[in-house]
Amino acid sequence: MAKEFLGEFEELVLxxxxxxxxxAYGAAITAEIEHRLRREVTLSAVHxxxxxxxxxxxxxxxxxxxxxxxxxxxxxxYTVTSAGLAILKxxxxxxxxxxxxxxxxxxx
Amino acid sequence: MKQQESLPKWAGYILKAICPARLLxxxxxxxxxxxxxxCLSHGMSRARRKLLVDIxxxxxxxxxxxxxxxxxxxxxxxxxxxxxxSYRHVLKFKLNAAFKLxxxxxxxxxxLIIAMYxxxxxxxxxxxxxxxxxxxxxxxxxxxxxxERYGIAPLAFGQILSDxxxxxxxxxxxxxxxxxxxxxxxxxxxxxxxxxxxSLFDVLTFTFIEGDRRALREPxxxxxxxxxxxxxFNETSPLHQVLTINNGEQLFKVTAIIExxxxxxxxxxxxxxxxxxxxxxxxxNIVSPPEFVDNASMLYVKLxxxxxxxxxxxxxxxxxxxSVSKKIRKELGFKIYLQPLANLYLDPPLKYEFTRKGSxxxxxxxxxxxxxxxxxxxxxxxxxxxxxxxxxxxxxxVRKIMGGGRREVxxxxxxxxxxxxxxxxxxxxxxxxAVFPSIKEVIDPALTLSMLLKPGPVLIGSVAxxxxxxxxxxxxxxxxxxxxxxxxxxxxxGAGRKIKANVVLLYVQFAISAICISATxxxxxxxxxxxxxxxxxxxxxxxxxxxxxxxxxGKMIQLKSALREIPEVVNASNSSFRxxxxxxxDWYTVEVGxxxxxxxxxxxxxxxxxxxxxxxxxxxxxxxxxxxxxDSGAAFVINETAVRxxxxxxxxxxxxxxxxxxxxxxxxxxxxxVNDIHINTLHHKVQPLVMRLPxxxxxxxxxxxxxxxxxxxxxxxxxxxTYHEIQPGYPLELEFVDDYxxxxxxxxxxxFTSLQFATLIILVISSLGIFSLSMYMSARRMKEFGIRKVxxxxxxxxxxxxxxxxxxxxxxxxxxxxxxxxxxxEEWLGGFAYQxxxxxxxxxxxFIIVLVMTILSTGFVAVSAAKVNxxxxxxxx
Numbered sequence: 002m003a004k005e006f007l008g009e010f011e012e013l014v015l016x017x018x019x020x021x022x023x024x025a026y027g028a029a030i031t032a033e034i035e036h037r038l039r040r041e042v043t044l045s046a047v048h049x050x051x052x053x054x055x056x057x058x059x060x061x062x063x064x065x066x067x068x069x070x071x072x073x074x075x076x077x078x079y080t081v082t083s084a085g086l087a088i089l090k091x092x093x094x095x096x097x098x099x100x101x102x103x104x105x106x107x108x109x
Numbered sequence: 110m111k112q113q114e115s116l117p118k119w120a121g122y123i124l125k126a127i128c129p130a131r132l133l134x135x136x137x138x139x140x141x142x143x144x145x146x147x148c149l150s151h152g153m154s155r156a157r158r159k160l161l162v163d164i165x166x167x168x169x170x171x172x173x174x175x176x177x178x179x180x181x182x183x184x185x186x187x188x189x190x191x192x193x194x195s196y197r198h199v200l201k202f203k204l205n206a207a208f209k210l211x212x213x214x215x216x217x218x219x220x221l222i223i224a225m226y227x228x229x230x231x232x233x234x235x236x237x238x239x240x241x242x243x244x245x246x247x248x249x250x251x252x253x254x255x256x257e258r259y260g261i262a263p264l265a266f267g268q269i270l271s272d273x274x275x276x277x278x279x280x281x282x283x284x285x286x287x288x289x290x291x292x293x294x295x296x297x298x299x300x301x302x303x304x305x306x307x308s309l310f311d312v313l314t315f316t317f318i319e320g321d322r323r324a325l326r327e328p329x330x331x332x333x334x335x336x337x338x339x340x341x342f343n344e345t346s347p348l349h350q351v352l353t354i355n356n357g358e359q360l361f362k363v364t365a366i367i368e369x370x371x372x373x374x375x376x377x378x379x380x381x382x383x384x385x386x387x388x389x390x391x392x393x394n395i396v397s398p399p400e401f402v403d404n405a406s407m408l409y410v411k412l413x414x415x416x417x418x419x420x421x422x423x424x425x426x427x428x429x430x431x432s433v434s435k436k437i438r439k440e441l442g443f444k445i446y447l448q449p450l451a452n453l454y455l456d457p458p459l460k461y462e463f464t465r466k467g468s469x470x471x472x473x474x475x476x477x478x479x480x481x482x483x484x485x486x487x488x489x490x491x492x493x494x495x496x497x498x499x500x501x502x503x504x505x506x507v508r509k510i511m512g513g514g515r516r517e518v519x520x521x522x523x524x525x526x527x528x529x530x531x532x533x534x535x536x537x538x539x540x541x542x543a544v545f546p547s548i549k550e551v552i553d554p555a556l557t558l559s560m561l562l563k564p565g566p567v568l569i570g571s572v573a574x575x576x577x578x579x580x581x582x583x584x585x586x587x588x589x590x591x592x593x594x595x596x597x598x599x600x601x602x603g604a605g606r607k608i609k610a611n612v613v614l615l616y617v618q619f620a621i622s623a624i625c626i627s628a629t630x631x632x633x634x635x636x637x638x639x640x641x642x643x644x645x646x647x648x649x650x651x652x653x654x655x656x657x658x659x660x661x662x663g664k665m666i667q668l669k670s671a672l673r674e675i676p677e678v679v680n681a682s683n684s685s686f687r688x689x690x691x692x693x694x695d696w697y698t699v700e701v702g703x704x705x706x707x708x709x710x711x712x713x714x715x716x717x718x719x720x721x722x723x724x725x726x727x728x729x730x731x732x733x734x735x736x737x738x739x740d741s742g743a744a745f746v747i748n749e750t751a752v753r754x755x756x757x758x759x760x761x762x763x764x765x766x767x768x769x770x771x772x773x774x775x776x777x778x779x780x781x782x783v784n785d786i787h788i789n790t791l792h793h794k795v796q797p798l799v800m801r802l803p804x805x806x807x808x809x810x811x812x813x814x815x816x817x818x819x820x821x822x823x824x825x826x827x828x829x830x831t832y833h834e835i836q837p838g839y840p841l842e843l844e845f846v847d848d849y850x851x852x853x854x855x856x857x858x859x860x861f862t863s864l865q866f867a868t869l870i871i872l873v874i875s876s877l878g879i880f881s882l883s884m885y886m887s888a889r890r891m892k893e894f895g896i897r898k899v900x901x902x903x904x905x906x907x908x909x910x911x912x913x914x915x916x917x918x919x920x921x922x923x924x925x926x927x928x929x930x931x932x933x934x935e936e937w938l939g940g941f942a943y944q945x946x947x948x949x950x951x952x953x954x955x956f957i958i959v960l961v962m963t964i965l966s967t968g969f970v971a972v973s974a975a976k977v978n979x980x981x982x983x984x985x986x
Binding site: 026027028043044045048049052069070071072073075077 | 114115139140141162163166172175
């Protein structure tokens with residue numbers, strides 16, 4: 002287990018950044034979370050989490066293209082850094098390890 | 110649906126306020142995208158609602174803590190440069206800088222005084238602990254159909270309140286005694302002694318030096334202030350000493366010493382004894398005025414923190430129903446109301462209110478003067494800055510070319526103005542320190558320099574300074590910001606530019622000057638009027654002596670005859686009234702036509718020497734004669750106002766009586782009519798008056814009037830010696846009626862002096878500004894004057910052109926200001942029953958003074974401009 006620790010929402014957003022690849026920007030991530038997890042999230046929560054992850058060095062950002070839908074404002078595209086990928090993996094493994102320890106109850 | 114390209118305006122504003130600039134584009138873009146998608150899926154109105162929620166949720170630390178605070182280091186390094194260039198500028202244009210500084214200093218100096226004065230008067234009684242919860246119980250009674258408000262409440266309320274009112278924490282009654290003579294070891298000292306409940310120290314705040322708040326529990330205990338204790342006992346320890354009051358039988362033991370009451374307390378007192386008097390609450394005690402007053406005292410209550418005035422009053426009213434029913438009280442117009450402690454000083458006076466009274470009118474006048482001074486100082490500073498504009502324009506042009514933007518220009522102007530303001534503040538504090546003793550004498554002896562550090566004056570002063578700074582910087586800054594760089598560098602400005610704003614300022618300046626001048630003239634006229642008004646008595650060389658309460662009839666006769674033996678004494682008389690206020694009032698029944706009618710008349714008891722001593726004249730009939738036994742109680746003399754008020758055509762010989770219950774005792778005829786005399790100040794009308802011999806000479810009246818041929822030290826010494834021989838051990842209270850009379854107009858005199866002073870300052874500041882402005886204008890128009898001269902204009906014509914510009918403004922401004930000041934002065938004069946008329950002459954004088962001021966401040970420059978050789982003027986750039 003790494004020294005750093007990610008919160009549940011942070012982990013979720015980080016995973017989404019990894020999933021969405023070149024389309025990972027605030028509005029898209031929010032929409033994906035809402036769509037896939039059926040969970041109400043606000044844009045501001047996602048943005049705050051993204052900034053925090055960037056501060057921690059798990060993601061980095063660059064300025065992307067503008068679309069008409071965005072009123073000509075440019076996107077900020079986030080990509081996962083290797084440190085981010087490492088912590089995602091570490092967390093997943095830790096969880097899998099724990100899951101294995103759960104007695105497998107059979108339902109007859 | 111058409112796609113939105115930007116956020117609604119309100120959303121944009123909120124977002125900009127919350128979000129750091131570098132995050133704004135991303136956040137905005139995401140919001141717009143999300144909004145557009147919501148529009149498609151949920152419809153416009155729900156999308157809007159969601160947008161609002163989204164935006165508001167940005168208000169979280171994760172977002173706004175990402176704001177970085179940055180300093181513009183460049184601004185700091187320029188600071189030195191700004192100060193340096195201001196300094197050089199001052200050196201280069203010394204006169205201009207000096208004028209600016211003098212104007213600001215005088216204004217700030219006056220403002221500081223006004224701030225001290227105003228905050229002192231607003232600070233009254235706020236030193237009491239929990240003063241917000243302390244109230245005085247006042248009453249209202251209807252007399253002759255007119256509701257009269259009293260500052261006192263029936264004594265019986267004490268008993269009623271002591272039964273336990275859940276709304277009040279404590280209460281205390283304070284009864285006022287007349288002047289008291291405190292006697293200790295044969296030595297007599299005067300002091301104001303009040304009677305109070307023992308709970309006094311729980312309601313009002315006093316500082317104990319010795320003893321504690323239980324000091325008044327025992328009957329016969331007395332609490333002294335420090336200064337009175339020192340007067341009586343000198344160095345001996347006052348505690349547990351025993352003294353008597355007014356030669357009475359009762360002995361009083363000193364149980365505590367309190368600190369003297371502060372200057373901002375609504376009553377001043379030297380000692381407290383325990384209040385023993387009590388009276389039942391019944392209809393008699395509220396229906397008849399004398400009985401009401403005799404059985405009432407001041408009553409202070411301290412409410413509990415959460416209790417309301419209304420709930421307390423309701424409970425009190427309900428309790429009173431047991432004694433006098435609500436219906437009867439309503440018929441009598443008897444009402445009770447509470448007055449907050451902090452308002453006692455400034456609220457309008459009530460009957461029988463033993464309270465020092467401030468005047469909101471003078472507070473307003475002083476505040477208005479402060480505002481005027483502030484405006485004049487700002488206008489003056491702006492005018493002087495304009496005069497300098499040309500010279501500064503080049504500097505500003507260079508600064509702008511080197512990259513100085515709006516912000517830098519404004520900062521520079523503000524820093525320069527700030528430097529002037531701070532310097533003038535320091536200078537005015539120094540000035541204040543230097544002349545403070547005379548300021549104190551003129552404005553208010555209670556002022557102290559340390560008041561400058563109290564929160565009130567600091568607050569008022571800093572608000573005023575901030576206003577001064579802003580108002581003075583705003584116009585110069587806008588000129589420099591908006592001026593054209595090229596024109597700045599060429600120094601090419603026409604005479605007309607920039608002047609427009611200044612013309613408006615000039616109008617304001619002249620108008621304020623005109624208002625102040627007319628106010629000063631009016632107040633001055635009224636003061637002269639007061640001084641010269643015929644009072645119906647000769648008040649020069651007239652002395653009034655006040656006798657102690659135990660002065661006997663025998664001693665009085667002895668004193669009068671001894672006084673008459675002094676060569677300088679022309680006449681002496683004793684009487685019941687005191688000049689500038691205070692005589693008795695009673696109901697008289699007078700024969701008018703063929704029936705007897707009742708009137709409430711003012712009354713004076715005196716011996717028959719009073720008329721000669723005061724210098725009154727007999728208008729009809731005869732005066733009463735003390736030697737004639739038949740005159741005692743039967744001969745009445747009335748004044749001319751009484752003749753008019755009673756509607757008598759032939760007053761002499763008419764029947765008059767008072768107190769019919771003593772049948773026949775006070776019955777007689779009007780024997781004579783005398784002229785009206787002004788016993789009160791001129792704020793009050795002369796009242797209908799009855800004069801008569803003292804009550805069967807049971808006891809003498811205490812005010813002895815002495816007419817002397819000249820007020821020499823010898824005469825005064827002889828009078829004192831005579832008194833001490835008859836009443837050894839007692840100090841003599843002796844005053845000149847003239848001083849007394851003038852002293853009654855102290856508030857007006859102070860206002861007059863302050864007004865004169867403020868007007869002078871306003872005129873000086875205005876003249877400085879106008880002088881500089883005219884210098885600037887004539888420099889601008891030099892070429893024009895040259896051409897005029899070449900074409901044949903004479904020097905006087907050119908002077909007239911120059912001065913005329915200002916004269917026109919001055920005259921128009923005064924014409925606008927005069928009706929305004931007329932209304933203000935009418936209001937002030939309304940406080941006097943006898944007033945001078947304002948008259949057209951006053952307006953003429955205002956015009957003349959403004960005219961002279963304008964000519965004096967512009968004439969010199971105009972003449973020197975007109976004398977310049979036209980060739981030089983035209984050749985000049």
